[in-house]
Amino acid sequence: MNYDEHVLGGIITYPLAILIASLLKYYLAVPFQLSFIAMILGYAFYVLGSDLPDMDHPDAIIHRGTKPLVAVAMGASAFLKFSRISITEYEWANLTIAWGIASLFAFASWYVFSAVMPKHRGIIHSVGFAIIYGLLSFAITVYGLGLKLGEGLFIGFAAFMGYLLHLILDKHIKLI
8 A cells, every 4th residue: 555545544544443442441441531632642643653654665755754753853852961061151152062963963863764774564564563653652642741641541542553554454464
């Protein structure tokens, strides 16, 4: 399948994820909190997940979109670390130096991203990575954005389900 088919599949099947989450909440007492913000963010993570396994394909749109996000995240993280270091007495110089170092980290991560990416339909195309994506989505929303635990659980579930949708549409499901 191609990018459009995966993303449109995610866009159109999200109500099924809501249905499954609602049934799990009602019948198995899974503590999902289906608030407005959780369902909106869940939709975003679900649709992103519906194409995310293709980030291991260098020509895929998601690969080309993910690579700059990783570079910016690495640069921002490096800046947070190096912005606390005072090399000179001038604040403007310290900020410039910290961003200079951060940009080198971002630049390097651009190339490292492609170098460490496994072959297409390798380990990235697995249920194991779907779980990792769900856990990361949960952590980002609960610990990064400060959402409630039940909201984060739902978003992590939606992310996992969107990623799993990609594997189902590819008819290429493997555990690892």
